[in-house]
Amino acid sequence: MSQSSRPLTPRPVHGEAAKRIERWLKSFGLAGKRAAALAIAAALGSGAMVIVQAYAVAAMIAGVTVDKTGLGGMHAQIILFVLAMILRAAFDTLRQGLAFEAGAAIRARLREVILGRVGAARIHDLPPSGEVAGLVSDGVEAVQEYFAAFLPQRMIAALIPALVLVCVIPFDWVTALILAITAPIIPVFMVVVGKGAEALNRRQWQRLMVMGAHLFDRIAGLVTLRQLGAAQREAALVAAMSEGYRSATMKVLRLAFLSSLVLEFFSTIAVAMVAVYVGFRLYYGDITFLPGLFALLIAPEFFRPLREMGQHYHARMAAIGAAEAMIGLIGPDAPAPETPDPAGNWRILSVEGLAFTHEGGDSIEPLSFTLKRGRTLAIMGPSGAGKTTLARLILGQLPPQSGHILLDGHETDPKTLQEGTGWLPQTPRLFAGTIAENIALGQPTASMAKIEACARIAQAHDFITASTSGYKTVLGEGGAGLSGGQIRRVAMARALLSEPDLLILDEPTAALDAAGAQTLMEAVLAATPDAARLIITHDPTCAALADRVIMLEAGRVTYHGSTKEMPHA
Numbered sequence: 117m118s119q120s121s122r123p124l125t126p127r128p129v130h131g132e133a134a135k136r137i138e139r140w141l142k143s144f145g146l147a148g149k150r151a152a153a154l155a156i157a158a159a160l161g162s163g164a165m166v167i168v169q170a171y172a173v174a175a176m177i178a179g180v181t182v183d184k185t186g187l188g189g190m191h192a193q194i195i196l197f198v199l200a201m202i203l204r205a206a207f208d209t210l211r212q213g214l215a216f217e218a219g220a221a222i223r224a225r226l227r228e229v230i231l232g233r234v235g236a237a238r239i240h241d242l243p244p245s246g247e248v249a250g251l252v253s254d255g256v257e258a259v260q261e262y263f264a265a266f267l268p269q270r271m272i273a274a275l276i277p278a279l280v281l282v283c284v285i286p287f288d289w290v291t292a293l294i295l296a297i298t299a300p301i302i303p304v305f306m307v308v309v310g311k312g313a314e315a316l317n318r319r320q321w322q323r324l325m326v327m328g329a330h331l332f333d334r335i336a337g338l339v340t341l342r343q344l345g346a347a348q349r350e351a352a353l354v355a356a357m358s359e360g361y362r363s364a365t366m367k368v369l370r371l372a373f374l375s376s377l378v379l380e381f382f383s384t385i386a387v388a389m390v391a392v393y394v395g396f397r398l399y400y401g402d403i404t405f406l407p408g409l410f411a412l413l414i415a416p417e418f419f420r421p422l423r424e425m426g427q428h429y430h431a432r433m434a435a436i437g438a439a440e441a442m443i444g445l446i447g448p449d450a451p452a453p454e455t456p457d458p459a460g461n462w463r464i465l466s467v468e469g470l471a472f473t474h475e476g477g478d479s480i481e482p483l484s485f486t487l488k489r490g491r492t493l494a495i496m497g498p499s500g501a502g503k504t505t506l507a508r509l510i511l512g513q514l515p516p517q518s519g520h521i522l523l524d525g526h527e528t529d530p531k532t533l534q535e536g537t538g539w540l541p542q543t544p545r546l547f548a549g550t551i552a553e554n555i556a557l558g559q560p561t562a563s564m565a566k567i568e569a570c571a572r573i574a575q576a577h578d579f580i581t582a583s584t585s586g587y588k589t590v591l592g593e594g595g596a597g598l599s600g601g602q603i604r605r606v607a608m609a610r611a612l613l614s615e616p617d618l619l620i621l622d623e624p625t626a627a628l629d630a631a632g633a634q635t636l637m638e639a640v641l642a643a644t645p646d647a648a649r650l651i652i653t654h655d656p657t658c659a660a661l662a663d664r665v666i667m668l669e670a671g672r673v674t675y676h677g678s679t680k681e682m683p684h685a
């Protein structure tokens with residue numbers, strides 16, 4: 117079980133670092149660009165209708181109270197008001213739909229890139245599953261808010277107040293001047309609040325990632341934890357982490373609510389200034405009723421987009437926090453997901469000077485061999501000699517500290533090799549599901565006939581069909597319902613099903629008697645005539661069927677030659 121070692125109190129990012137993250141984020145915006153642009157246009161339409169409505173209301177009130185026209189003489193204003201109301205509702209509905217569409221396109225693109233990167237990662241580079249889950253769910257949602265809420269609002273906050281100013285100037289330029297002078301208060305305040313919000317949001321994300329990774333890891337090992345009586349202790353640890361996350365979230369929310377309150381306060385003061393000024397001018401007869409009332413009605417609408425941008429500013433902060441974690445996972449580029457390389461035409465696998473040292477100091481000394489397709493190499497040696505380590509290096513699960521793995525003399529991407537490899541691990545793992553699903557885990561479209569044929573070769577068919585549900589027998593988590601030996605047989609069928617170019621079998625005959633081991637290996641070799649086969653074994657019967665043998669002792673090769681001349685293990 118692993119635990120993230122990242123610090124819980126991150127350095128604050130602002131200035132250039134935050135802008136760099138934001139540039140990275142924007143490279144994903146292309147996915148929903150058209151819908152986002154249309155959403156902004158719809159918001160502008162709605163803003164224009166608000167101005168028309170304010171004018172119609174002011175004209176109606178002025179007609180009734182000052183000009184004493186009566187409602188009967190105001191058909192034009194009433195029709196204008198109703199039309200503006202209907203159009204405004206239509207624009208708002210359209211805006212919401214388009215913003216959702218833009219957000220959905222960006223969400224899909226981000227998830228595609230993250231999962232594509234995780235799928236393409238070397239196995240030893242894989243991030244904890246909890247972190248990946250946190251990023252593709254909450255992380256992607258936070259980023260979509262940035263695109264669906266903050267970015268359009270930023271544009272709207274620049275355009276609608278400008279539109280209001282242009283409309284107010286012909287009626288009352290003094291009010292327009294007051295609005296223009298007070299407008300910058302809100303963006304300035306937003307930037308001040310933003311400095312603190314960035315650090316808080318990043319801390320919240322770090323805590324969520326650590327908690328997610330920890331929780332996934334502990335859930336996967338729940339049986340072991342219970343067996344060791346450590347479940348309660350772990351539960352307390354998870355509770356403490358949740359509490360840390362709750363407290364970080366509350367700090368973010370507190371700041372978001374407080375900043376909204378202060379923004380409301382400042383915009384209310386600015387509107388009040390306009391109201392007092394208009395009131396005095398009306399009183400002294402410096403302005404007529406209609407422009408004064410129109411200026412009063414429109415002043416809150418001038419500040420509304422700015423206030424809303426202030427409220428969405430925390431969406432930007434949350435997105436930067438999430439994006440930073442994403443960059444850590446998928447890198448600073450936003451590439452298209454890699455398409456799998458359809459390799460498989462190679463003939464010779466060459467291992468050249470491959471070496472590795474575990475953290476504890478145990479190592480494999482530089483080791484070289486070649487293995488042709490259709491040939492079998494047995495790796496033997498006492499327990500702890502480094503046999504499994506060698507297999508894991510070839511499978512790309514451990515990064516070699518030196519040396520190369522070549523296919524037909526060319527350096528190869530571990531992913532390419534992994535895709536064409538059938539692997540029976542030393543401790544195979546089955547999952548909850550039917551036996552057929554477990555065999556077809558890597559080949560979900562495989563036919564039942566093929567699944568059955570592989571199960572026969574792996575000596576699994578008889579015990580599978582002995583149960584009433586046969587291949588449809590449902591297994592519990594970890595293959596519960598089968599014995600350890602039976603799990604190994606099912607996993608062997610799984611390794612054979614993909615018709616691999618390279619077959620790596622770690623102790624394939626464990627738990628079988630000599631006759632069973634011989635039959636199994638002969639069947640496996642006959643079924644994979646074109647595969648290169650690497651067999652890790654303690655079993656001399658099994659090794660005798662190979663073409664060559666490498667004997668390892670404490671990570672060093674003690675024999676490399678034909679099977680016939682090998683010394684007794």
Ligand SMILES: Nc1ncnc2c1ncn2[C@@H]1O[C@H](COP(=O)(O)OP(=O)(O)OP(=O)(O)O)[C@@H](O)[C@H]1O
Pocket residue numbers: 474475476477478479497498499500501502503504505506542
């Ligand atoms: N993840 C690890 N961290 C540190 N040391 C490790 C790790 N995995 C293996 N080792 C050590 O490396 C050495 C080689 O282990 P490896 O599993 O490759 O041996 P092996 O020959 O396959 O043994 P066995 O036949 O028992 O499976 C052992 O001493 C083992 O303790």
